[in-house]
Amino acid sequence: MVCGLSFGGTVHFCRAQSGTNVSYIIGSDTTWTQANSPYNFTGNVLVNNGVTLTIGADATVNLNNYYLEDNGSLIIQPGANITIGLIGNGIEVNGVLSAIGTTVNPIYINGNVQNHIFFAFYSALTFSPSSAGWNQQTNSGSIVENVVVTNTEFEVSSGVEISNSAFLSGALTLINGSPTILNDSITTGLGVIGGSPVISNNTITGGLSISAGSGIVADNIISGLSLNDAYGSPDSTLIERNLISNSSIGISCAIQSSVDSEVAIENNTVTNNAVGIQIETPNAPAIFNNNIYGNTLNAKLSGQASSEINLADNWWGTTDHQAINQTIYDFKNDFTVGTVDFVPFLSASNPEALPNPNAPIPTPAPTPMPTPSPTATPTPTPTPSTSPSPPPPITQSQQLISSLPTVGAIIILIMGVAIVAFALGKRIVQGQPPK
Numbered sequence: 001m002v003c004g005l006s007f008g009g010t011v012h013f014c015r016a017q018s019g020t021n022v023s024y025i026i027g028s029d030t031t032w033t034q035a036n037s038p039y040n041f042t043g044n045v046l047v048n049n050g051v052t053l054t055i056g057a058d059a060t061v062n063l064n065n066y067y068l069e070d071n072g073s074l075i076i077q078p079g080a081n082i083t084i085g086l087i088g089n090g091i092e093v094n095g096v097l098s099a100i101g102t103t104v105n106p107i108y109i110n111g112n113v114q115n116h117i118f119f120a121f122y123s124a125l126t127f128s129p130s131s132a133g134w135n136q137q138t139n140s141g142s143i144v145e146n147v148v149v150t151n152t153e154f155e156v157s158s159g160v161e162i163s164n165s166a167f168l169s170g171a172l173t174l175i176n177g178s179p180t181i182l183n184d185s186i187t188t189g190l191g192v193i194g195g196s197p198v199i200s201n202n203t204i205t206g207g208l209s210i211s212a213g214s215g216i217v218a219d220n221i222i223s224g225l226s227l228n229d230a231y232g233s234p235d236s237t238l239i240e241r242n243l244i245s246n247s248s249i250g251i252s253c254a255i256q257s258s259v260d261s262e263v264a265i266e267n268n269t270v271t272n273n274a275v276g277i278q279i280e281t282p283n284a285p286a287i288f289n290n291n292i293y294g295n296t297l298n299a300k301l302s303g304q305a306s307s308e309i310n311l312a313d314n315w316w317g318t319t320d321h322q323a324i325n326q327t328i329y330d331f332k333n334d335f336t337v338g339t340v341d342f343v344p345f346l347s348a349s350n351p352e353a354l355p356n357p358n359a360p361i362p363t364p365a366p367t368p369m370p371t372p373s374p375t376a377t378p379t380p381t382p383t384p385s386t387s388p389s390p391p392p393p394i395t396q397s398q399q400l401i402s403s404l405p406t407v408g409a410i411i412i413l414i415m416g417v418a419i420v421a422f423a424l425g426k427r428i429v430q431g432q433p434p435k
Contacts, residue, residue: 133159
């Protein structure tokens with residue numbers, strides 16, 4: 001084994017036949033090569049301000065139970081394979097991270113998972129609020145492109161661009177940042193808490209949860225979208241031209257506050273779900289010019305949705321008023337909830353209500369509440385029947401759906417406790433105090 005010394009006399013690295021052991025502060029530009037792989041962490045590693053660490057093409061890095069803190073620049077080249085331990089912030093980016101793979105030679109970021117009854121802890125890669133965002137004009141800043149992610153949570157609080165990547169397991173969470181999430185395959189689920197992200201042209205099979213913010217969600221294929229203001233901040237997200245399908249609930253809305261909550265859901269197709277749109281509070285967002293059809297129930301009121309909910313100016317798959325009414329679960333089915341006003345409705349399917357992969361990448365901007373399109377065809381309201389229409393048969397799966405708000409509250413409480421515990425344990429590694 002051959003060991004070298006750092007500038008201050010501390011052990012800088014040790015090279016053995018099995019690779020290179022690393023545990024030090026990187027004070028000058030450094031490259032880790034495939035030839036000297038694997039790089040095995042035997043302690044924590046810090047990239048100093050103004051310094052660049054390059055993980056070379058096809059190099060292998062094992063963080064084990066230590067972390068890599070990037071205060072300078074971290075460049076990861078195609079084919080690099082990085083494994084992160086289950087320690088909280090396995091990689092923390094406070095400066096710049098440029099991880100650009102290729103289609104034929106992507107970068108691999110692998111983590112570990114610890115499963116619990118209701119949730120799982122994953123290895124983490126964190127973009128702190130101080131990390132540099134991506135600048136399209138100068139081609140500089142933090143970017144993740146053509147990366148395959150397994151058992152790792154990406155926590156993003158900056159303006160990084162994440163594109164053409166695959167999130168196979170773990171989580172992707174956006175917290176009060178302005179990232180661009182573009183052309184990704186996300187099977188892990190995507191969570192948004194505040195900020196103004198742009199989420200465009202992705203396939204999100206793990207579901208999308210938006211708790212606050214003023215971002216744009218456009219031209220995606222999504223399996224289940226939920227909207228709420230659980231963190232006490234207003235939600236004014238624009239949701240347009242998405243295909244939302246293959247979920248127990250296509251769109252779930254649980255916005256508690258009517259103050260400054262200006263979500264707009266327009267020009268989307270919601271189909272092939274058990275419930276197309278479920279409203280759980282009196283404060284429904286603006287929902288218009290959508291195609292909502294082919295669901296077991298196209299719309300459902302539940303929980304605290306005890307007032308009249310406006311779902312006019314949408315296409316329901318037919319112009320038969322009674323047929324539309326039979327696909328909507330409201331006061332006529334449950335006397336504890338309100339009614340759905342779906343008149344006038346569109347007289348034909350909206351051809352603009354599908355993802356457009358050729359649309360320009362949207363730019364978040366404060367937008368006044370949109371008004372319904374004048375193309376909607378007013379439909380006379382027939383004289384109501386003296387007795388309510390009989391509800392459609394409730395299947396076992398729909399009974400389960402109706403119980404989701406209560407179950408969801410329990411799960412949210414448990415997850416909240418777990419997240420706090422997880423945060424307290426971050427970086428308490430092998431007896432070291434948290435940073």
